[in-house]
Structure formats: C-alpha cells, structure tokens
Amino acid sequence: QVQLVQSGAEVKKPGASVKVSCKASGYTFTSYGISWVRQAPGQGLEWMGWISAYNGNTNYAQKLQGRVTMTTDTSTSTAYMELRSLRSDDTAVYYCARDLGGTNAAFDIWGQGTMVTVSS
Amino acid sequence: SYELTQPPSVSVSPGQTARITCSGDALPKQYAYWYQQKPGQAPVLVIYKDSERPSGIPERFSGSSSGTTVTLTISGVQAEDEADYYCQSADSSGRVFGGGTKLTVL
Numbered sequence: 001q002v003q004l005v006q007s008g009a010e011v012k013k014p015g016a017s018v019k020v021s022c023k024a025s026g027y028t029f030t031s032y033g034i035s036w037v038r039q040a041p042g043q044g045l046e047w048m049g050w051i052s053a054y055n056g057n058t059n060y061a062q063k064l065q066g067r068v069t070m071t072t073d074t075s076t077s078t079a080y081m082e083l084r085s086l087r088s089d090d091t092a093v094y095y096c097a098r099d100l101g102g103t104n105a106a107f108d109i110w111g112q113g114t115m116v117t118v119s120s
Numbered sequence: 121s122y123e124l125t126q127p128p129s130v131s132v133s134p135g136q137t138a139r140i141t142c143s144g145d146a147l148p149k150q151y152a153y154w155y156q157q158k159p160g161q162a163p164v165l166v167i168y169k170d171s172e173r174p175s176g177i178p179e180r181f182s183g184s185s186s187g188t189t190v191t192l193t194i195s196g197v198q199a200e201d202e203a204d205y206y207c208q209s210a211d212s213s214g215r216v217f218g219g220g221t222k223l224t225v226l
C-alpha cells in the first residue's frame with residue numbers, strides 16, 4: 001500500500017541541527033512532490049516547504065528560508081528535511097506528506113510524524 | 121503568503137449538520153482542501169479541489185465554494201467526527217493552512 005514512513009523521535013539542544021527522513025513505498029516516488037508540515041504542541045499545522053522528487057526543485061516557506069534544506073534520494077525513495085540552528089519554538093511534530101502538485105495541491109498521504117524536541 | 125481564516129470551534133449534536141467555514145482572498149482563484157485530524161494522529165484528506173471527496177471518505181462529508189469562502193459540511197454528524205479540521209490552499213509562494221477548527225459533538 002501507499003505509505004510514508006518517517007524516522008524516530010529526536011531530542012536536540014538549541015543551536016543544533018536535526019535531519020528527519022521520510023521513506024516512500026507503494027508508488028512511483030519521482031511522480032510526486034513531498035511537502036513537510038510541522039505542528040507545535042497544541043497548535044495548528046504549518047507548511048514548511050516542498051521538494052519535487054522528480055528534479056529536486058524546492059520551495060521553502062519564507063519564515064524558514066536559510067535554516068531548512070529538503071533533499072531526496074531517488075535510489076531509496078526517501079525524502080529528507082534538515083533544520084539548522086534549532087530553537088525551543090522548533091519543538092514540534094514534523095510530518096512529510098505526498099504533495100499532488102500542479103492544480104491539485106493536496107496532501108493525500110501523510111507520514112506518521114516525527115517528534116522533535118529542542119531543549120537544553 | 122496569504123491567510124486563511126477559520127472559526128476556532130464549532131459544536132453540533134449527533135445527527136445534525138456541521139458547517140465549518142474558511143475565508144481567504146485568494147480562494148476564488150485557488151482550490152481549497154480540507155483535512156481531519158484526531159488527537160495523536162496525522163491529518164487525513166477529506167475534501168480536495170473544493171468539493172471532491174477522496175475514496176474511502178464517507179458521503180456525509182462535502183465541500184462547497186462561494187467567493188472568498190469555502191465550507192466543509194458534515195451531514196448527520198457522528199461522534200467519531202469529533203476532531204480538528206484544517207483548510208488548506210496554495211498560492212505562488214507555496215501552501216498555506218487555516219488555523220483549524222475544533223468540532224465538538226455534544
């Protein structure tokens with residue numbers, strides 16, 4: 001079945017970096033993009049950015065420009081999201097989602113989420 | 121990136137109809153999408169392209185659009201529909217979510 005499986009929970013200190021993985025299966029990885037979405041405790045959903053699994057093109061939320069990098073490894077059908085210079089307000093559940101793209105900008109498949117805790 | 125505005129909460133009794141609105145200036149030009157999120161779970165797409173329903177989503181979920189407002193309607197609400205609901209759209213800058221609406225089934 002079509003699914004996205006994310007890496008496990010992380011605990012980081014302020015100023016450190018975190019890299020979360022998202023492994024796709026059940027579909028042709030390069031036919032869709034991957035968006036990353038985060039959710040701070042008790043808060044709403046925040047779109048972080050998108051990467052094309054076809055050619056690696058990216059589009060990052062302005063708020064995170066300069067701190068976030070999204071990449072893909074087509075040989076393993078895996079997407080990665082790296083966030084640098086972590087702060088306490090980066091504590092959140094991070095989701096990857098299949099982004100249908102084009103005129104249908106829906107996220108139809110979601111990973112299970114990865115909890116990232118930033119604490120000294 | 122523009123904003124999408126949702127009411128923080130909506131309450132309905134079982135069997136009644138729930139309507140959750142989402143407003144945004146770009147909605148006349150961009151499709152809207154709706155997600156249901158239950159505690160501790162990832163969101164689930166329930167409506168795409170304003171009014172289309174993915175396979176596996178019950179028929180009681182429907183979507184509509186009028187001007188700068190889109191509406192998610194849940195007919196014959198059931199206890200299991202209690203959840204947070206988020207609208208989402210897109211513009212040239214990327215994707216944007218509304219603030220979310222907590223649906224309480226009384």
